[in-house]
């Protein structure tokens with residue numbers, strides 16, 4: 001397994017698709033059952049061996065940092081009440097001191113720009129990028145699957161899944177070459193192509209393992225689809241000079257940035273919980 005020591009979480013987005021819930025609350029803090037969406041991503045990164053969690057935040061997002069800090073008063077109150085089980089769970093959720101870093105994306109200039117904001121914190125080593133909206137249920141967490149595959153491929157690896165042709169304009173789409181098990185050679189990448197222009201139905205999902213050479217391209221601040229600096233465009237420039245593969249991960253992805261996807265994530269997560277699943281299934285039966 002390649003050790004992905006650092007993972008970047010771009011969390012500066014406005015979350016307009018989930019208004020009015022996100023007027024004050026960062027979309028990453030919306031709960032899926034009883035955990036904020038971002039905590040699932042942080043746990044997935046930790047399971048892949050991540051040692052440094054880099055949040056690229058924006059104005060109004062400081063409660064994300066607070067969430068990953070010790071809540072002293074709460075912890076003391078729980079200890080005083082003898083609620084050691086709750087306290088134990090909360091304490092183990094807090095990353096080790098010094099492992100969370102937050103930096104600001106000072107202008108909303110796109111995903112490529114957000115990742116570029118972390119360049120000084122990454123330096124010269126392969127690193128992960130996780131888009132928190134994409135919640136993935138998997139037996140082996142998606143990022144760990146990818147870290148394992150990356151040990152074989154080196155270079156750059158992006159999670160991919162097949163999407164309906166009519167949805168290609170929502171994603172970065174791969175121009176695929178040779179396929180070998182879960183690996184799909186990436187010959188090209190296009191950000192949000194119209195269905196008739198899409199080179200395939202392989203969409204990039206929000207999990208990336210990238211070579212730091214991508215920063216050399218992001219440095220140019222070239223504007224792409226939607227008038228934004230696109231990570232897809234910078235990645236596309238690495239193709240040919242470095243290995244570049246799509247990884248068809250085993251698991252199920254939910255788009256929590258979309259109302260229906262978010263609702264489905266809640267239902268699927270609740271049904272999969274040993275402490276809630278059976279009772280929740282009985283509740284759902286009443287709505288059939």
Ligand code: G1P
Nearest residue numbers: 111134170171172204205206232
């Ligand atoms: C971003 C990326 C896109 C990728 C998608 C995955 O788009 O730009 O290439 O396919 O995430 O969720 P966004 O959803 O931010 O518009």
